[in-house]
Every structure is written in C-alpha cells, then in structure tokens.
Amino acid sequence: MTTTSVSKGCFVFKPSAKVKKRKLDAEDYFTNGSEDCENSKERFRLCQDMLDKMKSETELVQDELNKMILDSLLEFIRKSATSFLSREDDWASHMRASEIPTAALVLGVNVNDHDMTFQSLSDRLQQSVTPFVVSVQAKECTVVRHLLQKVLQRLMGMSVSMNEDEEEGSTDVPQKRVHCSLRALCDWYKTVSKKPSGISPGKKRSSSEMEFPAHPPIILIFKDLEAFSPRVLQDLILICSQYTQELPLLFIFGIATSPSTIQRMLPHSVTSLLCIKLFQSSSCTQHLATVIDKLVLTSQFLFKPSGKVLQVLVGLFLYHDFSVCNFIKGFKLSMLEHFHSQPLSVLCCKKEDALARAERLSHQEVERVRQLPSFMRYVEEQEPQEQVELLTNDEHVKEVCQKLLKSLRKYHKNYFPILRCLHELTASLPKYPLGKQIRELHVTCLERKVWETEEYETALQLLRLLAKDELVSVLHKCIEILNPGKTKKIREALRQLQDFTAKFQQLDACTDSSAVEMHTEGGEGDTASGHSLQKKTDLFHLQKTLLQMKESCRTKKRSPFELLRNQAVEYIDGLVRMHLTPPESQPLYEVCYYTSSGTLRRHLNATPRTSIQTALSHPYYYLQNEALRSEAGAISSAAPDICIAYKLHLECGRLINLYDWLEAYTTVVSAAKSDSPDPSEKGKVDEVRHARFIRAVSELEFLGFVKSTKQKTDHVARLTWGGC
Structure with a gap:
C-alpha cells in the first residue's frame, strides 16, 4: 500500500482480516480490575441469584397488594360489559344510555410505581375480560386527533390517516389504512365482534385461553389524568358519548392526587356523561413496610443493609418521590456494591455453600479475614495461645470461620423474632417511644444498644403500667410471632411467654377475696390517717405523720398481678439484652452487611x-x-x-x-x-x-x-x- 500521488487525496486502507470485538456483558464489568478473577465471578453469580430471588419476592408483594383493588375493578368492568348487552341489569338501571362507565383509580403520588400497576391491570384485563385494552399517556396526546389516532392504531393494528385527502391522494404501495374517526372504529368493531372470539391485533391466543364474549368492552386507560389537557378530555368524552349505543366503551382514569381532580378538570356538562366509581389503592408507605418486611426483616435474605444505609434509602423514599420501585433499585445497588467491593462477600450464600467455601479459603482470603475489624476484636477477646493460633495458623482460622458463620446465622434467626415482639409490645404505647414503624426500631437496634437509650427506659415504665387485658393481648401476639421457634432459645422464650399468659389467666379467681380485704384495711388506715391530720397539732407532729404515711405507701405490699407483670417485663428485657445486640458485635458481620452509606448517597442523591x-x-x-x-x-x-x-x-x-x-x-x-x-x-x-x-x-x-x-x-x- 502506498500513498504516493501528485494530487491531494483521501486514501482508505481496508484491514486485512476482520477483527470482531467481543461485546462485554454485566459479568465483565463486574470482574474488570479484580485481583481474583475466579472469586469475582463467583461473587457475581451469588449477587445475580440474590437479585433474581429479590425480584420474584417483590413481584409477589406487588400482586398481593394490588389483588383486592384489581379484583374489584375487574368486577366493575364485567358488570359494565354485561350492562351493554342487557339494559335490564339491576346495576345499570340507574345509568343513562349515554353514560360511559368510568373507573377513577387513585394510586397516589408515587408516579414511578404506576407503570407496574397499570401493566398488571392490562395483563389481567386481556387475560380474563377483553382483548381490547389501550393505554395512553398525556405526552403522546396533545390534541384530540393524536389521541384518537393512538387509540385506533393500537386497537385496529393498522395505519390511520388524519384526513381523507391524504388517503385518496396516496400513490405509494397500497396498505390498509382507515380514516381517523370513531365511525371507522364502530365499523371495525362490528366486524371483529361477529367472530366467535375477539383477538387483539398482533397477539396470538392459544387454545387453552378463555373465550371472550361476543361483544367484549373497549377499555381506554389514561395513565396520568392530571397531565392531560382538559380540552382534549372534554372533546373526547363528548365524541364518545355519541357512540355508547354502538361501542361498549369504558374509561379508567389513573389519578395521582385526589378524586376531585375530575371535577376540577371537567365541567359538569361533561362529568354528567360519565358513570364514575372510585377505587383507592393501598398507600405507598404500606407497600414499603411490606417490602422491608420481606427483604430486610428476615433471615432468608443473607444480605443486610446497615442502619445508615437503610436510613439513606428510607430518607430518599420519604423526602423525594415515595417510590417503592426506586427504593428497590437503591437496595439492589447497595447489594451490587457490597458484592463488588467486599471480596469476602463470597461467603454470603447458603449455609452449606458458605461452610464449604470457608473450608477452602486461600491464604490471601485468610489474611483478609484477619484484617476485618470484627475478627480483630474477636481475636483480642481470646486467650493468648488462641490468639497465636488465629494469627499464624490458616487452617485454624478456617475452622473458626465456619463456627462464626454458624453463629452469625443463629444471631439473625434470634434477632428478628425478638425485634418483632418488642415492636408489638411498644407500638401501641403513648407517643411511640421506640417508633411507630418497625423499621425505626430496627435502625435503632442496628446503630446502638437499644436498652441503653432513654426511649427504651420510657417504654419499660409504660409496660409496667399496662392493664392485664392489654398485656395479655400483646403477649398472645408475641407467642404467634415466636411460634414455631426455629432455634432452641426462641422455643424456650415461647414456652416462658405461654407460662406467663397462663398465670395471668389464673389470677382472676384467686385475687377477688384478697382485693376486698386489702381495700378494707386500706380504707381504715386512710380514715385513721385522716383523723390524725384533722387534729390540731404543731409542725413537728405534722411532719412526723406525713413521713409515716409516705413510708407506709412505700412498704405497701404489691398485688400478685403487679408482681407477675414485673416478672414478665423483666423477662422481655432480658430477651432484648440477649438477642438485640448490634451486628457489629458479631464476628464476620462484614460478610453480610453493607455499610458504605456515603457511596450509596452519592449514587442515588446526586447534586x-x-x-x-x-x-x-x-x-x-x-x-x-x-x-x-x-x-x-x-x-x-x-x-x-x-x-x-x-x-x-x-x-x-x-x-x-x-x-x-x-x-x-x-x-x-x-x-x-x-x-x-x-x-x-x-x-x-x-x-x-x-x-x-x-x-x-x-x-x-x-x-x-x-x-x-x-x-x-x-x-x-x-x-x-x-x-x-
């Protein structure tokens, strides 16, 4: 190849052989720059498995929370479709012929989570009610023409012309086109509804799926009602109201703020054409509490966020968007950061796999174990001979690691049941001294010894003042939480609480007579004291009498219920001090806990x-x-x-x-x-x-x-x- 030429020019040199550049995947980015390639690949696999398990759990939570509202919404749609076929239905007797059934679905301000709800709704509608479901957003429907065009295109699966001249003057390759109007939709619907089963365009249905009725409804879902132009909605409703005798139309309004938005956007002359029924979804805070309960407050998921990391995630939820999806994304990011930045996270796996992996730790990994702050504290607490073995003998360290990993798992199995019991005991106390939500109590237990706080002392004092019915009720809830006990200590605590509830129930028969006698003696003593105070006396005798009364009150014999109540509270206090220690006190806690809240904040809370x-x-x-x-x-x-x-x-x-x-x-x-x-x-x-x-x-x-x-x-x- 040469570039010798008299004139200027551009020369192209083709490569002699094609070199295909390999496309990098997620694993390559995860292992890039890692010292131990095999270790990083194993950590990526563990992280991927945990992410898949988390995805399935969150989807189940979402389905359970939406099940009630989606079931009622589907029932409303089925009745609306039935009323189109037979006007004599009782439910439709109050509805005029020109009214369009409308479901006002109030989902809350967590707009980022609405897509998941609408996707689940569309899937269930297409599976059980009708194949004709169209979802539209405000950004793609600025005028009525665009809105009608989107609806017709997605329903009919063909090109829609905006004017007749365009269709007549077209000389391109012939294709199926219709004019953008509801009359064209009516003609198409009459043709499709004559078939034994309505099949949505572009989708194939298997023989195992259910057969739809002869006239399935046409459902229009407005995902973000507040963002739509009021004029566009008014014109669409007025146009559709003229075709209610021919088309079984049904609207679903996705509302983020308040149901009064409909009255604020549409005049009475337009809303009178709608038969509106309100549906309220569960709150996003309830959704978050369920997600935290499934992902964080359980021993099934080995990965755990520290107190500060959990505060960052919850703070972003409460002060930014109320989006549970974003909370889950942040939780996934913290998990990914943990497995990427902590080489010993390879031990964060199932019990059998973790013990086998600890048994074949390399010398470099053993040195990393020795450098962990929690392991260093553990070494300092041992005898001098044991310290020498832990610092010099790699095989001994591997054996100790297996024992510590078992201890860490027992710690989690004991921690979460006792945490739930403490929350049940204190959640109904005045002013919620340990927090109204269990996540607040969990963060407190992660950051410090909860029994050393003033709030905990206040909670114990209030527990010592509970009536018998209230105390027995919360003890029964604690028994339900601990049953069945997964560890020996939990089973022992379960038996002890059952004994306390049995003793409280036995007090009813044996305290009546003693209470009457104590009341009589106390009344006579009070009368005598009152007479002594009514006597004319000097300051010295008055002071002496008051001191005697105070001493008698102090040495007053407590009732059997008060003694038993104090014993129950003291036993619960002992369980808290034994099992709710911070995770930093557990050796090798760094294997499961992610503590870099600053890194997470920089990624999620950008400035x-x-x-x-x-x-x-x-x-x-x-x-x-x-x-x-x-x-x-x-x-x-x-x-x-x-x-x-x-x-x-x-x-x-x-x-x-x-x-x-x-x-x-x-x-x-x-x-x-x-x-x-x-x-x-x-x-x-x-x-x-x-x-x-x-x-x-x-x-x-x-x-x-x-x-x-x-x-x-x-x-x-x-x-x-x-x-x-």
Missing part, C-alpha cells in the same frame, strides 16, 4: 448544581491540566471560555452589562503569552473572541446561571448568588 459549579470554578480537578492551576480568586487565561465567563459573572450584581462582561473576558483571554504580544492590542475585541464569548454566555444560560431580561436590552439577569 448536579454543586458538581457543575465546582467544575466551572476549579476546572483543573476535572481536566488535570497543569496550566489551569491558579491561586484562590485568580482567573487563569488558559481556562475554558465558559469557566472564565462563569468566574467573571460572580463579580457582578443582579444585572450584568454584556459589553462590560465582554471587555473583562477579552482582558483575561488576552493575558495569555501566546496571544497578541503588543500591549496596544491587549483588551481589543475581535470576531473570534466575540464568538467565543457569545457561545460561553449561551452555555451559561442553558445551564441556568443567567437569563435574558426585558428591563435592559443589553443586560442579562444573574440567577445565582454568592461567590465561587
């Missing part, structure tokens, strides 16, 4: 404004160019144009004169040594610098730092405050 301002103020830290180094407050002439313009705009007030800004920019740019060496040329504006300045200002305006203003034509308004 783009701060990052942009930092990049514009200190470009050296991003570009790594030595020429960009400058003292604090100085402006480097070698910096990018947008950085120079940004630093200069920080020195201005609310309104910035564009000409003064340009002059300052030119002065800074001209200070470069390679620029015009003639001092008389410094500060002079040329076309190139002018264009560069205009581009920098446009970029700042795009980023939201400045905007044009009508107060002065040659000025821009500054949208930021403070220095760099």
Whole structure:
C-alpha cells in the first residue's frame, strides 16, 4: 500500500482480516480490575441469584397488594360489559344510555410505581375480560386527533390517516389504512365482534385461553389524568358519548392526587356523561413496610443493609418521590456494591455453600479475614495461645470461620423474632417511644444498644403500667410471632411467654377475696390517717405523720398481678439484652452487611448544581491540566471560555452589562503569552473572541446561571448568588 500521488487525496486502507470485538456483558464489568478473577465471578453469580430471588419476592408483594383493588375493578368492568348487552341489569338501571362507565383509580403520588400497576391491570384485563385494552399517556396526546389516532392504531393494528385527502391522494404501495374517526372504529368493531372470539391485533391466543364474549368492552386507560389537557378530555368524552349505543366503551382514569381532580378538570356538562366509581389503592408507605418486611426483616435474605444505609434509602423514599420501585433499585445497588467491593462477600450464600467455601479459603482470603475489624476484636477477646493460633495458623482460622458463620446465622434467626415482639409490645404505647414503624426500631437496634437509650427506659415504665387485658393481648401476639421457634432459645422464650399468659389467666379467681380485704384495711388506715391530720397539732407532729404515711405507701405490699407483670417485663428485657445486640458485635458481620452509606448517597442523591459549579470554578480537578492551576480568586487565561465567563459573572450584581462582561473576558483571554504580544492590542475585541464569548454566555444560560431580561436590552439577569 502506498500513498504516493501528485494530487491531494483521501486514501482508505481496508484491514486485512476482520477483527470482531467481543461485546462485554454485566459479568465483565463486574470482574474488570479484580485481583481474583475466579472469586469475582463467583461473587457475581451469588449477587445475580440474590437479585433474581429479590425480584420474584417483590413481584409477589406487588400482586398481593394490588389483588383486592384489581379484583374489584375487574368486577366493575364485567358488570359494565354485561350492562351493554342487557339494559335490564339491576346495576345499570340507574345509568343513562349515554353514560360511559368510568373507573377513577387513585394510586397516589408515587408516579414511578404506576407503570407496574397499570401493566398488571392490562395483563389481567386481556387475560380474563377483553382483548381490547389501550393505554395512553398525556405526552403522546396533545390534541384530540393524536389521541384518537393512538387509540385506533393500537386497537385496529393498522395505519390511520388524519384526513381523507391524504388517503385518496396516496400513490405509494397500497396498505390498509382507515380514516381517523370513531365511525371507522364502530365499523371495525362490528366486524371483529361477529367472530366467535375477539383477538387483539398482533397477539396470538392459544387454545387453552378463555373465550371472550361476543361483544367484549373497549377499555381506554389514561395513565396520568392530571397531565392531560382538559380540552382534549372534554372533546373526547363528548365524541364518545355519541357512540355508547354502538361501542361498549369504558374509561379508567389513573389519578395521582385526589378524586376531585375530575371535577376540577371537567365541567359538569361533561362529568354528567360519565358513570364514575372510585377505587383507592393501598398507600405507598404500606407497600414499603411490606417490602422491608420481606427483604430486610428476615433471615432468608443473607444480605443486610446497615442502619445508615437503610436510613439513606428510607430518607430518599420519604423526602423525594415515595417510590417503592426506586427504593428497590437503591437496595439492589447497595447489594451490587457490597458484592463488588467486599471480596469476602463470597461467603454470603447458603449455609452449606458458605461452610464449604470457608473450608477452602486461600491464604490471601485468610489474611483478609484477619484484617476485618470484627475478627480483630474477636481475636483480642481470646486467650493468648488462641490468639497465636488465629494469627499464624490458616487452617485454624478456617475452622473458626465456619463456627462464626454458624453463629452469625443463629444471631439473625434470634434477632428478628425478638425485634418483632418488642415492636408489638411498644407500638401501641403513648407517643411511640421506640417508633411507630418497625423499621425505626430496627435502625435503632442496628446503630446502638437499644436498652441503653432513654426511649427504651420510657417504654419499660409504660409496660409496667399496662392493664392485664392489654398485656395479655400483646403477649398472645408475641407467642404467634415466636411460634414455631426455629432455634432452641426462641422455643424456650415461647414456652416462658405461654407460662406467663397462663398465670395471668389464673389470677382472676384467686385475687377477688384478697382485693376486698386489702381495700378494707386500706380504707381504715386512710380514715385513721385522716383523723390524725384533722387534729390540731404543731409542725413537728405534722411532719412526723406525713413521713409515716409516705413510708407506709412505700412498704405497701404489691398485688400478685403487679408482681407477675414485673416478672414478665423483666423477662422481655432480658430477651432484648440477649438477642438485640448490634451486628457489629458479631464476628464476620462484614460478610453480610453493607455499610458504605456515603457511596450509596452519592449514587442515588446526586447534586448536579454543586458538581457543575465546582467544575466551572476549579476546572483543573476535572481536566488535570497543569496550566489551569491558579491561586484562590485568580482567573487563569488558559481556562475554558465558559469557566472564565462563569468566574467573571460572580463579580457582578443582579444585572450584568454584556459589553462590560465582554471587555473583562477579552482582558483575561488576552493575558495569555501566546496571544497578541503588543500591549496596544491587549483588551481589543475581535470576531473570534466575540464568538467565543457569545457561545460561553449561551452555555451559561442553558445551564441556568443567567437569563435574558426585558428591563435592559443589553443586560442579562444573574440567577445565582454568592461567590465561587
């Protein structure tokens, strides 16, 4: 190959052999840069298995929460379809012929989770009610024509023309096209409904699926009702109301805020054409509590977030979007980070696999075990001879690791039942001293010893004041939680609580007579004390009498119920102190717990404004160019144009004169040594610098730092405050 030529030209050299570039998958990104390739592949496999299990669990939770509302919604749709076929139905007797059955589905402000609900709803409708289900969003339906076009295209599965001239004058390859109108939909529906079973376009149904009725309803789902133009909805409803005798139309409104949105968007003349029934979904906080109960508060999932990590995830949920889907994504991200950053997470697997993996640890992995803070604390608590063995003998470390992994699993099996019992005991107390939600109590137990807090002492004092019925009721709930006991200690606690409830029930028959006697003696003592106080006496005798009364109250004999209640509370306190210790007290807890809350916060709670301002103020830290180094407050002439313009705009007030800004920019740019060496040329504006300045200002305006203003034509308004 040669490029010798008299004239200029472009030469193309084809490679002699084709080199196919292998496409990287998720495992390659996970193992990239890892020291131990086999270990990282095994960790990726464990993480993938746990993610799949988590996905199936969350889908089951979603189906269980939506089951009740979806079942009632399906029943409403079936009755509406029946009323179209026979107008004598009792349910439809109050409905006028021009009314369109409408389901107002209030889903809450967690808009990110609505897609999952609507997808489940569409699937169930297409499986059991009708194949004609269309979902539309506001962003694709700005006018009525576009809305009708989307509906017809998705129902009929063919091209829809917007006007008749386009269809008549078309000379392209002939294809099936219809005019965009409800009359075309009526004609198509009459043709399709004559078939024994309505089949949705583009979908094949197997013989095992159910047969739909002769006239299945046409369901339109408006996912985000608040985002639709009120005028578009009004026109659509008015048009559809003219075809209710021919088309079994049914609307489903997805509402995020309040049912009053319908009355606010549509006038009475339009809402009178709808037969609306309200459906309320479960709250997103209830959904979150169920997800946390299935994923976090269980010993089935070995991966556990620390208290700070769980606070970050719950904080983003409560203060940002109320989205359970985003919470699950954050939980998955923390799991991925844990398996990627912690080499010993290879032991976070099933019991048999973990013990077998611990038995074949390499020397490097044993050294990593020795460097764990929890293992170092464990070594310090041992005898000197045992310490030497743990620090020098790898085989002994492997045996100890197996024992510690078993102990960690027993800790989780004891921790979560006792945690639920403590929550049941304290959730009904006044002012909720240990939190109203169990996740709050869980975070407290993860971060510190819960029995050392003032809130715990307050809760115990309130428990010692509970009436017998209330105490027996919560003890029965605790028994249900502990039954059946998975460990020996839990079974022992279960038997002890059953004994306490039996003793409380035996107190009813044996305390009546003693209570009457104590009441009589107490009444006589009180009368005598009252007479003694009524006597005329001096200050010394009055003080002596009051001290005697106080001492008698202090030494008053407690009732059998009070003694038994104190014993029950003390026993529960002992269970808490034994089983609700923080996970940091368990050796090798780093295998299962992810603690890097800062990394998770940077990934999930991004601050783009701060990052942009930092990049514009200190470009050296991003570009790594030595020429960009400058003292604090100085402006480097070698910096990018947008950085120079940004630093200069920080020195201005609310309104910035564009000409003064340009002059300052030119002065800074001209200070470069390679620029015009003639001092008389410094500060002079040329076309190139002018264009560069205009581009920098446009970029700042795009980023939201400045905007044009009508107060002065040659000025821009500054949208930021403070220095760099």
